Amino acid sequence: MLRVYMLLAFKVLQRRKFYTFISLFCISVTLMVVLLISSLIENITHPPGAERNSERFLAVDKVSITAANGRANQRDLPGYQFLNAVMKPMKTPELTSIFSMQSQAIGFRNGKRIKSYLKRTDSQYWKILQFDFIEGRPFSKAEAEQGQHLAVISEDTARQYFDEDSALGKSLTVGRVSYQVIGVVKNVSVLHLNAFSNIWVPLFATASTAFTEQAMGGFTGLIMAETSQQVPEMKREFHQRLADYKHPDPKKWPVVTASANTKFEQIARLFNRDLNVPPKTKELTMWLIVAMVLFMLLPTINLINLNISRILERASEIGVRKSFGARSSHLISQFMLENIILTCIGGVIGFALALLAMYFISLSGVVPFHSFEINFRVLGSTVLVILFFGLLSGVYPAWKMSRMNPINALKGAH
């Protein structure tokens, strides 16, 4: 039976080539976009490369302080003082790290201005984030604390300053400060906020240490558990420590709130500014699904119409099959199978188109240093989308046609 159904499915596809083209175009472009978006979401929430341990760490990147009267409120990146006071005494994390937000750093080479981003980090940063070193090494605890003027740079920055030569041991001047290059790492995507930068220098390689006294602004903290199962416990401990924390000016700012977030929670926080409320990850997931379904609705309706037209042409076949004992369920499964075959062909084309699009987007540099990747999770979700698309666009026409009166169906052939 399956052989006959599949044979028919391919014959039907060859019958009306324009219909087939429109259907395949519709399916493949939809799937290409779905694949691109899901790859992007996957890349942000489960990043590969330097942030590949993201399931084990939480980022502390938002702090809010409220005045005693409850009216005045400030919300910013945490300051070093806050992170040091809350995170450092924590027992559950295996590692903790404090690093600055990347800032612009201008350098010159042969009179040409080079714009880069610079991050100041501690030594633990290099243990939590797994950078791929092309050459050299990260800075040590002593080097970071002593504020030695050392730098790890990205391969793109190395190329800009030193062409193809080895950058190790060479001097790099940015913002009128010179650093000795001790390591070169692979480029980091701009979407991986914790890791992204072009130049990384020791936290204390700065003229002033006034930042150590500031509770608000400019820094992010990372706390990493030994296993991903320990993350909730680590989060609980963070909130306990936070409850004990006092702002340097406690009379003015008696209330301090903050949150330690997973990658997905970091995104959810963008839509929920109140740090007292947990990030609305379930709502975000729901909205993503709703957006995906809405996006797919139009091509699905289009496909339903095309399928009805296609099946109507086969009224005679439906009449004959019913006359010879086919039940509605037989006809539904036949048309569904045909539609799933069509969708799968569209899916393969969509997949190829998505790979091409990813290649060209990566090449164009629209998203700096970002290279799209497809893993099993993205592939799995795409297969689910294909099946959903195939079932949704096939089930209604199949159901409608299977209920056709056999006499009318047979007459329709004339």
Added chain:
Amino acid sequence: MIRIEQGKKSYRTDTIQTTALNDVSVHIKSGEFVSIMGPSGCGKSTLMNMIGLLDKPCEGQIYIDEQKIESYRDKSIAPIRNEKIGFIFQSFHLINDLSVLDNVELPLLYRKISTKERRRLALEAIDKVGLNARTKHFPNQLSGGQQQRVAIARAIVGKPKILLADEPTGNLDSAMGNEIMAILDDLNKRDKTTIVMVTHDDEKAQRTERIIRLFDGQLVN
């Protein structure tokens, strides 16, 4: 074998109600070869469709193989159509995308039998209509007479007790029509298949054992 008791069928549009069959009672015995005749619009096809369980009477009862048809739900009548009835249509209704063999196998797709057995039965049916050399051909590669023979093979492949032929020779020239009639005669005589044939052709009707005549939805002597 087939019994219709006081069968009535009418169709209603927004403004008009048309009676297609009015109080028709028919009894066709097992192994009979019966033809249904009458002018266009007299209800021949409606009667045929009722016997084939493709249409539901508004009133009256239908018995197929002594079994009273109580429900017209898909689940109840699809197995009866599949196992007890074979259809032959005027315009053949073959599936052009499938080979002769695949077309003939079609009714067996809805039975729980192995592919091998299905193939064997289909080849046996094709052999009965003398088309062994055409199993891999497609319908549009065959003449009208050959296509109708394929349709007959499809109708008999499941060894039904009843064959319903709706003007089986209507689209064929006289020589081919005679060939088809010979096959139907043979099936009736050799396999004792009950055949009900709708025809306009008096000569073909005379070759059957009994003629049921209809006029304005009623039986006439």
